[in-house]
Amino acid sequence: MARVNNNIITQGLSGTLGGTLVFRQVGGQTIVSAAPRETDKAPTAKQLVHQERFQMAALYAKAQIRDAASKVEYEAGRSTDSTANAYAIAVADFLQAPDIHQIDLSAYAGKKGEAIRVRVTDDFKVTGVRVRIENGDGTLVEEGAAKAEPNGLDWTYTATAANASLDGDKITITATDKPGNVTTEQKQL
Secondary structure (H helix, E strand, O other): OEEEOOOOOOOOOOEEEOOOEEEEEEOOEEEEEEOOOOOOOOOOHHHHHHHHHHHHHHHHHHHHHHOHHHHHHHHHOOOOOOOOOHHHHHHHHHHOOOEEEEEEOOOOOOOOOOEEEEEEEOOOOEEEEEEEEEOOOOOEEEEEEOEEOOOOOEEEEEOOOOOOOOOOOEEEEEEEEOOOOEEEEEEEO
16 A cells, blocks of 8 residues: 655545445545455354454444434534544444553552442543452352543442441452443452
8 A cells, every 4th residue: 555645646536446446535545445345255144243342333323323422422422633523533432442451459459439440442432440359268248330520531439338247258340332332351369
């Protein structure tokens, strides 16, 4: 693939030339590449899964663009130097689940009112974080929604129940984004 800048011959050129070259305009640049070739090979199972997932992402994005409020939200998520539109941002959002970077249990000793902090990011927007605390034998101590902090990265869950013994306890964090992608991570005490 070649990139051409400020060439008066190719400036503004787009389309296929002779079925062998493809010209595209991206961000003020002319991009030249070989034309794609069709193949007789049947797609692999992995390729079929990827194609289905991308098709679902496209359907999700179309639905988001039809909804005026959602379209505005995705358009607002565009960076100033990006050529991506709301549709492309929605497709990417569907394909990318949230990332749980850190679970901070340093302020949690099992007392009511103590905090568990979680750092979660997403390529677009994290819509919710849930915290579940279980004893070593699997009995539920408590579960609930964490509250988003103003920095846009951290979520804080405030314990509502006393937990006498932390030995072997399991903390499960579940993060969700706008398309409903879920990421779960556990930490053992």
